[in-house]
Amino acid sequence: MMKNSNLLTLVALMLLTTTSVWAQQVSEGxxxxxxxxxxxxxxxxxxxxxxxxxxxxxxxxxxxxxxxxxxxxxxxxxxxxxxxxxxQYAILPVTARQGEAAQYFSHHKLSKKKLRELFFVSDDIEESLEEKHKHGLVAYSCSHAHCLSNAFASYFGQSVANLNGKKISGDDIFLTTAINRDKEGISFNALYNLYDLGSRKLKSDVSIIPLDVKKQHAQILNDETTVDGLIALLESESVDGIPVQSIGLSVSTxxxxxxxxxxxxxxxxxxxxxxxxxxxxxxxxxxxxxxxxxxxxxxxxxx
CATH class of the missing domain: 3.40.190.10 (Periplasmic binding protein-like II)
Known part of the structure; x- marks a missing residue:
């Protein structure tokens, strides 16, 4: 009886040891x-x-x-x-599709310089304010540390602190909500937030702000082009006024x-x-x- 007891104890210890080694291996992986x-x-x-x-x-x-x-x-x-x-991810300037800002942009194309004046505090304060308030445009951006504002500002040689207009504290995706509540609102966002990744089409409540770019680029930069059409363009060449930033994985070791x-x-x-x-x-x-x-x-x- 004692021998059986000792044998059971030995088997139990072996099982515990095996389980411990297995658990350690899983944990390490x-x-x-x-x-x-x-x-x-x-x-x-x-x-x-x-x-x-x-x-x-x-x-x-x-x-x-x-x-x-x-x-x-x-x-x-x-x-x-x-x-x-x-x-990489690309950032487009946008407004609400049914907003007053969209009506204005249906007759105006913006150069990179004009985009900079609309979204950032200008060195020429009078010119900057005149351009913004003349058409009642209100710029919206995100304020948290990991939002798109960093990449957008860097592209224009600016700091996030110089972003003009109103700030939201949530995720970049909520910028779409903000500009739809303010019909004079303009903003910027990444393709993955602007397009329905199932249908591949631009979401119905936003419109791309027309840019003053090459004719072949302008033919693609419209509300009807799919996200795949834009990706193909932006992978092949840079387009003035559209920031493209790298995305990666950071590891501790x-x-x-x-x-x-x-x-x-x-x-x-x-x-x-x-x-x-x-x-x-x-x-x-x-x-x-x-x-x-x-x-x-x-x-x-x-x-």
Whole structure:
């Protein structure tokens, strides 16, 4: 009887040890990711598809208020060696489709200089105020730290503090609500917020502010063009007045072989889902730079 008791104890200890080792292995393979609202669908797609490639890595969405292993970066810093850039987003100037501002813009096209005057406090205060108040236009922008205002201001050589008009504290997507409540409102937003990513059409309550650009560009920059048409244009060449900014994944460590394997997949394979979620792909030169950076990190991690 004593022998049986000892045997059961031994088996129990073996099971506990095995379970502990297994749990530790699973825990070591779990990586948390924090994504902005617009990228949650893309992240879910990545998780589903990458699980078919490397079952060692278990990616979960980070709980609010917790530290994540992988974070999104939406404003490029060329000196940031801990961020891998996998795509781009484009920002368009817009107004409410049925608003008074839309009526005004149906007869006026804006150059990059005019856009700057409308959205930012001008060096020439009198000229700036005259242009804005002459037509009663009110600019709306977002004020929180990770909104599109940073990329938009940087494109025009400005700081966020110089943005003119009214500020909202919520997500960029609520700018559409703001300009529809104020029929003289104008704003700017990214393709993924402006287009119905199911139908691929511009949302019915917004209108693109016409830009004074090349004829071939103007033919595409209208309310009837699908998001795919705009993506094709903006991936092929820059358009004056439309900011295009990089988007990437920032990690806390660069010597993790499993993590670097995932990042390599995102840049080389996962990029194929960018268009589906309203994002542009990076160009071949940038792609080569990112894959080269990751290859170097993988080789370092394996030493």
């Amino acid at each position: 779990v990586y948390t990711i924090r994504a902005p609202r617009f990228a949650k669908g893309l992240v879910e797609k990545w998780i589903t598809e990458y699980n078919k490639v490397d079952s060692r890595m278990h990616i979960v969405v980070a709980a609010p208020g917790t530290k994540a292993d992988i974070n999104f970066s939406v404003f490029k810093d060329d000196n940031d060696d801990h961020t891998i850039w996998f795509g 660069t010597d993790d072989e499993i993590l670097n394997g995932f990042l390599t997949w995102v840049v080389t394979v996962g990029k194929d889902y960018n268009h589906e979620f309203g994002l542009l792909n990076i160009d071949d030169k940038q792609l080569a730079a990112e894959t080269g950076k990751l290859t170097k990190k993988l080789l370092t991690a394996q030493k």
